[in-house]
Structure formats: C-alpha cells, structure tokens
Amino acid sequence: MALYRSSKTFRGFPCAHRKWRHDGHCAWVHGYSREFIVWFQSTERDENGFVMDFGALGEVRRWLEDRFDHTLLLDTDDPMLDRFRELERDGACKLTVLDDVGMEGTARFVYEYLNQWVGERTNGRVSVYSVECRENEKNSGLFIASDSS
Numbered sequence: 001m002a003l004y005r006s007s008k009t010f011r012g013f014p015c016a017h018r019k020w021r022h023d024g025h026c027a028w029v030h031g032y033s034r035e036f037i038v039w040f041q042s043t044e045r046d047e048n049g050f051v052m053d054f055g056a057l058g059e060v061r062r063w064l065e066d067r068f069d070h071t072l073l074l075d076t077d078d079p080m081l082d083r084f085r086e087l088e089r090d091g092a093c094k095l096t097v098l099d100d101v102g103m104e105g106t107a108r109f110v111y112e113y114l115n116q117w118v119g120e121r122t123n124g125r126v127s128v129y130s131v132e133c134r135e136n137e138k139n140s141g142l143f144i145a146s147d148s149s
Helices: 058-068 081-089 103-121
Strands: 004-017 030-042 071-075 095-098 127-134 140-144
Touching (some): 030 103, 058 071, 103 140
Parallel strands (some): 004 071, 071 095
Antiparallel strands (some): 030 127, 127 140
C-alpha cells in the first residue's frame, strides 16, 4: 500500500508561556515566535494530485492565530492561573490555557484539533501524521500519531 505525505509550515505566532514546575528560568513568563510543521498523510491523492490542498487551510491558520498570536500560554494547573485570569480581565493579556504548554504538549494539542478537522474536511481520506512545534530555530517538540505507518 502506497502512502503519500506532505507538509505545511505555519510561522509567525509570537506568544509567551511559562513552565511553572521548572526549577530554572523557564518558570518565568518568556516568549518566542512559535511555528508549526504539520505532516499530512493519505493512501490516495486528490484530483489535483495533492495529499492535502494547502489552499484549504485558511481556517486552520485563523485557529492557530486565535490561540497563539500575542497570547500567554499557561498550564491548566498553574497555581497562578487565577491571577493571570485577572490580568486578562483587566486587558493586560490574552490567555490560552492548555494541559501542557511545552513544545511537546503544544504539538499534541495542535495535532488533536487538526487531525479531527482534516478528517472531517476530507471525508477521512487524509490524516495528520505529525505536528512539530518550534519555539525557535534551536528547540522543538514533536508529536507523532501512535497509529501512523
């Protein structure tokens, strides 16, 4: 069985986060411009010969912008979450709260949304193979679907 893969990179999502459990500087609010590299896969290509028509991903870009463009990412169990929510109510920040704001956890969060979205839009023809979340040119986290070939 042939398997085709293609990737799309989404760049330019300046946001801040903190890993409150870290015993070093990562416990402080700090920022990066994140990017996401998404790999799509399918056993068959569409009428244009594509695994995924990248022109159809505008909604995905908007979803990413809403969650990662000029936002502050915090873990759901951050002990200061209520204080940050007050800052959000006062207009000082826009929060995105995730189970894990690290690169690996963010990659999984994006994968879970995108894989469902892609499956619905392609009637199950395409799935997401992996999502890499980069915080800069040196550091990234990767989530690969467990049932991927």
